[in-house]
Amino acid sequence: MSIASRRRTSTVITYVLLALLAVYTLFPFLWMVMSALKPANEIRARTPSFLIAAPTLDNFVRVLVQHDFLVYIRNSLVVSLAACALSLVISLLAGYVFSRNYRMKAVQTTNFAMLVSQMIPGVLLLVPLYITMRNLGLLDSYGALILAYTTFVIPLSTFMLSSAYDSIPTSLEEAAEIDGASRLRTLTSVVIPVMVPSIVSVGLYAFITAWNEFMFGYIFTSTDALRTITPAIMLFKGANTVDWGGLMAASVIAVLPVAIIFLFLQRYFISGLMSGAVKG
């Protein structure tokens, strides 16, 4: 087989596999989109179908106009962005010493404490966290959610970033140190710039965790003005009836902004873009 034809074959195989992967991941989401576009008399029909006899945008209009979803999206954005930025700052610092000073007792203790913090089931956090927020005077404010979500994501963010630091040789820092730069200065101007892909992926993780969190979103806040998007979606499920059209439209609306953000950020994962910056 010639090299050209082998390359063609491998490209075809790649596309086939990618297509299979896309079907697997998109199938339920497509079902959500289709259902959101169906009028009420088609949505929970006896025979399910991907075809829509009379597609309509009514569900989306209802969700955005009647249900204040723009407010909920704004709230979710504020909370998620703040939690994302805050946790990145904290875990970029902590992750660095996790990687470079892993022998220190303080680092080992912190590492263990962070893991233990992940081991408590959410339902047992419900009352203690509520009481904590009340004592801090943060109930019914963005603060309660930002504080909680930041704390939830710090451990994994720190571990992931420390692993990213691990793959960066210390020679970079040593060179900067000889030039007389301070530790923090070295970190921000020399080390962090070559970690962009990892920072993007960790930032996305923090953002999505906050964006999709369900329980504390409605436990800590009691006013419509502060409602975030996931608890709001559940309002379409009543005690005896479910508004499937509204539920699906709201879910699609919740997914889209984040998908668009990701579309812009995914170029940071293009192979070869960064690897030139790191010299082993």
Add this chain to the structure above:
Amino acid sequence: MQSMRVGDVSRTRSNRRFTILALAPAWLFLAALIGYPLVSVLTDAFSHAHLVNGDVGGFAGLENFEKVVSDPHFGPAVRNTLVWTVGSVVGEFVIGLGAAVLLNVRVRGQGFFRVATFIPWLVPIVVAGMTWEWILNPDFGIFNSLLTQSGLVESPINFLGDKNWAMATVVFVNIWRTFPYYTISFLAAMQAIPNELYEAASLDGAGAWRRFWSVTMPQLRSVSLIIVFIHLIWTAVNFDFIWVMTQGGPNYATITLPILIYRYSLQQYDVGAASALSTLMLIATSLVFVVYYRYRRRLSEETVG
């Protein structure tokens, strides 16, 4: 270790100060929010504690632990938790890694495929659970309708209502929702692999397969380790996924320890029993941590020396 030089003492001291300062913000957050719940779980485990009624109290010794361990659902819940955790994490790792390798190949439409892969992770768990429940329904679910129309199965399968299928089904859905995070992390880590390594391997005559095993995999060890261990913990304590889809049913076929904990605390208000069960889980996962930390150190040593 390097040989001692003049100024090393002050360097060590400033290094220590820098470490403490760098860790301080993380400590502040963890102490403020996780410290109190953790202490209350550990103390409630040995006390008579009621979720709402403060009059219930007093030292309980090991009573809560006895209650939990003698619960007829305890054994099945332990087994299910293991199946659920190991099954999910293995599936997520394999599919996540395969997808990362595929999505790292330069092809047209790469951006589209990456977003497509990423989408399940953007769907809130409660919504994902409800949607899958609908899709998999034997009477009006699209999946069964496709299966029967294409002649693959004779009669619809009650995926979530048949105890032989239920556990596999919730694991499948969990994998679907969670694997994209592995993919993203692997993609990010792959960017840090110097091209020279691949070039050198190619010169040695290594094919794509060999290059993957001898160059890519070793570079992904550190990230894999972290993701796998944290997901082992997360999956073990995860409650909402199974709750939304099966509530631990049909007839306890998918009951896991977190669902038992939920029942103790929010159905019976017995925080003592819920905390005792959590404490048992804490001990088990702490053992896992010991293993993790050993490997983690070895990897750091290879880098920092």
Add this chain to the structure above:
Amino acid sequence: MRKKLIIVAAIGTTALALGGCSASGGEDPDTIELWTSWTEGESTAVALEPLIEAWAEENGYTVNQSNFTYDQIHEKLIASAAGGNLPDVVWGLPEYVGEFQKIGVLADVSDAWEAWEDASLVSDSVKAAMTTGGAVVGFPYETTVRAYLVHDDLLAESGVSVPETWDDVLAVGSTVEDATGSSFYGLTGAGVRQPQELFVYLAQKGLSIAEEQPDGGYANTWNDDPEQLVKATEVFQFYADLMDSGAVNPNSATYGWEETDDNFATGLTATFVTGNWLGEREASNPETMGDVSVHAIPYPEDGEPATYLESKPMFVMANSESLEASTELAEQFASEEWQSAAFADRSALSSVTTDSKWSKGFAELLDTGVAYPPVSLGEITQDMQDALAMVLQDGESPEAAAMWLSDAINEALEASGDASGS
């Protein structure tokens, strides 16, 4: 540089957020915090919002109303009961009465009830559903019973008449399915509605899950009385026979109300016991919902008709700073004016009905309505689901399930402090 910007932004946003106002309705005497569970833009919401606003203006109060699902209300209330900061007025479910009373958050509104001008329009069974430990703790804002809904066309097609007794149902067996492809009868096997359904079939046999004892505690007495145990066994036997007779879709052994209601609305099930919210499905499933008639629930030959009375209580919180006004607001929701405006087809007031079958056909069954005893139900309803699963999924004998359930209920009553002698 970019890094610095991010840090500044993060600190700025956090500071802003932390400085955000923190309203706590339960602690401000001029503000009433109200938790409801209606759907934005639906007729109930459209009717109630101006009424609440007018009431607030008239009485000089601010009413902070927010919507949650019932599950969210339940969890929020538990959290704020443990951590303080309760709201003032809350929409509840009948399942919460005993439980919330036990944790001491409910105000006793007996005096307000006595003075309430519309009280005479409320049946004793509804009042009993609002009462626990001798105190009235809620006002009925939404009241429905279950009825036996029938797709007339499907029955006509199969040559089957509407069954009146359990035996009639079993006699039909798979006739309807063979003729039309739709299951004949429906049952719910999981979720909140399953215990409600089981509770009704038990009541038709004259049984209760827990009866009040002379000392004010509650107990399940099936295992102490052979006659009761026989009856309880017959109820579980009926479920098993339903499955065996081919009258029921076997998948429904694990279905919750979401699936069973849908199956009736789309005609996959020919007859089903459910509530009048199915009236909404006339709009979404016009082809299949045109032939529905409303009947009494089939009952056993040696028993009596019964149906589940779901009267939802409007709770007032005991430690409310504005107790009097909050009680008055709760009472308003149950008043003739508000009920006619927002709950015309699902009101506890005998004077409020509409002419549609979804209101009248159901209202006729109100007298046979039975409601849960006012005990903590969380564990008990779970036990009821487990007992039925034994029969439907594990093939255990009906008698074993009945005996197990009796013991399990008594254990749950013991644990929650509702048991007799505790």
